[in-house]
Amino acid sequence: MKIYVPRDAAAKAMGADEVAEAVLREARSRGIDVTLVRNGSRGMVWLEPLVEVETDKGRVGYGQIEAADVPGVLDGSSDKALGPVEEIPYFKGQTRLTFARVGLTDPLSLADYAAHGGLEGLRKALAMSGEAIVKEVTESGLRGRGGAGFPTGIKWETVRKAEGAQKYIVCNADEGDSGTFADRMLMEGDPFCLIEGMAISGIAVGATKGYVYLRSEYPDAIEVMNAACDIARREGLLGASVLGSGKAFDMEIRVGAGAYVCGEETSLLNSLEGKRGVVRAKPPLPALQGFMGRPTVVNNVISLASVPVIMARGAAFYKDFGLGRSRGTIPLQIAGNVKYGGLYETAFGTTLGDIVEKIGGGTASGRPVKAVQVGGPLGAYFPVSQFDTPFGYEEFDAKGGLIGHAGLVVFDDTADMRKMARFAMEFCAVESCGKCTPCRIGAVRGVETIDRIGRGDASAIPLLEDLCETMKDGSLCALGGFTPFPVMSALKHFPDDFNANAKEAAE
């Protein structure tokens, strides 16, 4: 009997380890032979721990399982049965390209990985020139999934053409945005996919060394990635001769130290070099003078992990999905006060309203949706009146927002948007790297100004608006430069929350 209990951190947070222990205990006491696989998460976080049993009808699921439910799961009599997991509408409706194996396979079995399409992309790449690989990635239309949406192929081409005896691939796994967990799920659920993507990138641009800068808040992902790198090295996927090709690529996992700004690529590079994570002015571009002053590709986890499927199935296949200039699929992360929270990979183009109401099922509290923050702490708050916005880089930009790393945080009508605006400023003040005054000092002033507004001083509203303009114009990076997005969108769409008198009148 084969049973799957996820090892994903969200599943563990809901008790998966206790369930896994109970499965083994129960199997022992019944004297039955059970193979326990600790898979990744299928992404249906509200169903975690989601236990799966392999049957002749495929893998059947049991949701929200506790240790006490395990006997019923083993008998097939549990009333928490969900039927075949891949038939669950939330799962069935997805287009899983980057996340194809997450939840399906044993994350630390390279054999399982290869049996489910893994390494195909790398094998193809190894038979191609660097130039041809970069061309394929460029033609796929893949844009950076870390937030800025820069075309991945163009970045690679700059590094490929740069002169340098040593080049690097640096994977940005800092994933600090609230409401995002795609990087974590991918690393915990299919680590070889990231390793393969980094190896392809290295082969393409001529870099022999890679680093994953992984945030310290993710101990489970750190453990899985380190174990996967050891296996990959042992099996010849990493090392002096990648899959026996004679081409070298190896990589290391480095742990962050709790600074949000280190997700910004130049701050990250300073941190990786062992310095304070202060943002560097650009130019020089990291592509030309990155880690240790050498040519460096810096890409997000999902950007790199999307490369294997692009190489395996071709640029045209990938590019065929999407909307406008947003090509391919995007792992939406639906979070906050939402009924069906989790990860949903789909082509670009679904409207915000469909994501929140149809896929996410509306709020968990059952109250009306008030606002959705899209793209992390630097992203705008969208009111319900903008629910017709299709999910795409340009489409969100046109509404004064951004998609960022594709996290969506749902708030119900009890949310106080002045408080959320204050939080955005407070967060910016705490996390500022300190280099620019509008960010370092401005954010502190922002908190004070919002407090004044809260005390009923409406004359402080124009001050807040001016301050936001100054931060936008005078900040070196998006921490100071984009904090005005959540603040101004909250003020614009929810003015009543900033008007103490109106609020008292309503109460």
Added chain:
Amino acid sequence: MSGTTGAAASERILATISEHLGLEGPLLPILHAVQAEFGYVPQDAVAPIAKALNITRAEVHGVMSFYHDFRTEPAGAHVVKICRAEACQAAGADAAVAAAEKVFGTALHGTSADGKVTLEPVYCLGLCACGPSAMVDGKVVGHVDEKKLGKIAKEMRA
């Protein structure tokens, strides 16, 4: 974790440093390793780290103070981090923080009087679809409320 001063400690510090000297950009890995060994980065570690990396002590301090993770003082016996970021706020983080302060007997950023628990804010644990979230001695916990936190507090003090 035995003593953090004296000859034995300084030998452990030197050993930890030398394990990482071959790395490119070894300072963060060294600080993490020293903290894993002692629970914090003792003052006595700063000079040998600076010497080994050929940087000033002020530079080592500068790096340590930039990052939220590094401690210059020991923490309580247990460390509880509770998420205050937006997705958890949408799911009731304020109430969870208040409950945590109550059951663990300390305000955020503090340690309980009995030295058992240090309570710290964290900004996202990647558990945003099962918030409010927390991390207890490195273990993740979702949907935290007063009942769950109370049980954890009780086990810590048992």
